[in-house]
Amino acid sequence: MDDLDTLGDDLVLLSVSPEGKLATAQQIGFGLMGSELVRLAAAGRLTITAGRVAVIDPSPCPDPMLDAALASLASSGREVRAKWWVSHPRHHIVQAYLERLAAAGVLQAERRTRLGIFSVTRWRVIDAGRQAEAKARLDTIALSAGPVGTAQAALAGLAHATGLGTVLYPGRDGRQARARLERIAKGSDVATAVADAGTGDAASQPVTATNQAVRAAADAANRAATQAAIDAATSAAVHAATQAAHSAAHSAGHGGGGGHGH
Numbered sequence: 270m271d272d273l274d275t276l277g278d279d280l281v282l283l284s285v286s287p288e289g290k291l292a293t294a295q296q297i298g299f300g301l302m303g304s305e306l307v308r309l310a311a312a313g314r315l316t317i318t319a320g321r322v323a324v325i326d327p328s329p330c331p332d333p334m335l336d337a338a339l340a341s342l343a344s345s346g347r348e349v350r351a352k353w354w355v356s357h358p359r360h361h362i363v364q365a366y367l368e369r370l371a372a373a374g375v376l377q378a379e380r381r382t383r384l385g386i387f388s389v390t391r392w393r394v395i396d397a398g399r400q401a402e403a404k405a406r407l408d409t410i411a412l413s414a415g416p417v418g419t420a421q422a423a424l425a426g427l428a429h430a431t432g433l434g435t436v437l438y439p440g441r442d443g444r445q446a447r448a449r450l451e452r453i454a455k456g457s458d459v460a461t462a463v464a465d466a467g468t469g470d471a472a473s474q475p476v477t478a479t480n481q482a483v484r485a486a487a488d489a490a491n492r493a494a495t496q497a498a499i500d501a502a503t504s505a506a507v508h509a510a511t512q513a514a515h516s517a518a519h520s521a522g523h524g525g526g527g528g529h530g531h
Contacts, residue, residue, distance in 0.1 A: 272420035289391030298358030300431035303506030310510030426454035426505025
């Protein structure tokens with residue numbers, strides 16, 4: 270379960286570019302919600318049946334992130350659709366993970382002023398070894414073949430869902446690795462939308478008669494990318510969460526350790 274413990278942190282850390290930006294900023298929130306769903310299922314805190322999440326143990330979690338996730342699920346008072354929950358990331362969830370990595374000495378926030386007016390935060394990696402460990406875990410999956418375990422399925426599936434495949438394994442040389450992540454994620458019909466949708470700053474350009482069509486196309490692509498990320502993150506999370514829950518039940522049935530520690 271150790272790799273599952275770092276699942277959300279790994280997704281964020283792998284998203285931090287050398288320039289200190291989040292390369293998967295549009296999708297990472299969905300991936301983090303999915304990672305928490307997997308971890309809660311593995312801890313025996315919830316079940317997922319026919320796409321609906323049912324909390325079976327709402328007691329507090331040692332991890333504040335999981336505690337917040339569990340509270341949001343339990344507060345509804347009814348079963349929640351996994352896709353709906355994943356598609357509504359908690360406010361500031363990405364910032365919370367970034368700040369946790371900073372508190373652990375892995376990242377450092379560097380705040381700058383752009384054009385003398387706008388405040389911009391960049392996240393510099395100061396523990397390169399920690400980032401390399403996360404990349405090595407993903408490489409082990411992406412550059413191999415054959416069955417994967419629960420933690421591997423979760424990391425690979427959510428990496429694909431958030432667009433990390435394109436970021437970390439670009440171009441022709443990375444084609445097989447990206448396809449491997451996609452197969453694990455069970456999201457064959459959404460990979461193109463996630464990987465290819467533009468993430469440029471078209472929204473900041475003046476809207477004139479000559480670029481309205483371009484703007485409309487870009488907006489449509491962004492909506493497609495968002496929906497694709499939600500679908501892929503939910504699919505990967507539900508698949509891995511179900512596998513994790515079955516593994517936990519199997520271990521308990523054979524005298525495995527109980528409890529909800531992480």
